[in-house]
Amino acid sequence: MGAPDSDVVRAEDLLALDRQVCFALAVASRSVIAVYRPLLEPLGLTHPQYLVMLALWEQAPRSGRELSEVLQLDPGTLSPLLKRLEAAGLIRRERDQRDERQLAVTLTEAGAALRAQAERIPPAVVARLGMELSELEQLHASLTRVIAAARSAGPA
Numbered sequence: 482m483g484a485p486d487s488d489v490v491r492a493e494d495l496l497a498l499d500r501q502v503c504f505a506l507a508v509a510s511r512s513v514i515a516v517y518r519p520l521l522e523p524l525g526l527t528h529p530q531y532l533v534m535l536a537l538w539e540q541a542p543r544s545g546r547e548l549s550e551v552l553q554l555d556p557g558t559l560s561p562l563l564k565r566l567e568a569a570g571l572i573r574r575e576r577d578q579r580d581e582r583q584l585a586v587t588l589t590e591a592g593a594a595l596r597a598q599a600e601r602i603p604p605a606v607v608a609r610l611g612m613e614l615s616e617l618e619q620l621h622a623s624l625t626r627v628i629a630a631a632r633s634a635g636p637a
Contacts, residue, residue: 516606517602517606530565532552533566535599537586538593542588543586546584571591572586
C-alpha cells in the first residue's frame, strides 16, 4: 500500500521543481549568460571577464580587494580572471604605490578603448530578450532585493 496521494503531485506541493526560486534563478542566470556569449565573443571576453571590465570602466584604478567586493567574488576566483585580462593586454596589475600590500588594477589603453564596443552590448541583450526595458528594470530591482535578503539571512 502506497502513501496517500503518492501517485499525484498536488498543485500545492512545496517541493515541486517548478515552484523553486533557486531553480528559476539558476536557469534564468544560465539562459541570460548564454544570450551574452555571442555578443562578448567578438570582444574576446567571457561573461565573468566582462563583469570585471564593467567594474573597471566604471572606476579605475581599483584595488584587488575592492574589485572582489564590488563583483562579489572571492579573491581565488578573481585572480585568474585578472591574469587572463592582463595576458590579453586589457588591464595592468601593479602594486599600489601608496600601499605595497595592495594590488592596483588599471585599464590599459586597449582596455579603455574596448568600452566603446561594449556599449553596444546592453541594447543588444534587451533586443535579444524581447522584453520591455521597464520589465528588465523591475526584475533588476527585485533581484537586488533578493540578494539583500539572502545576505541578511546568511548561511543556514
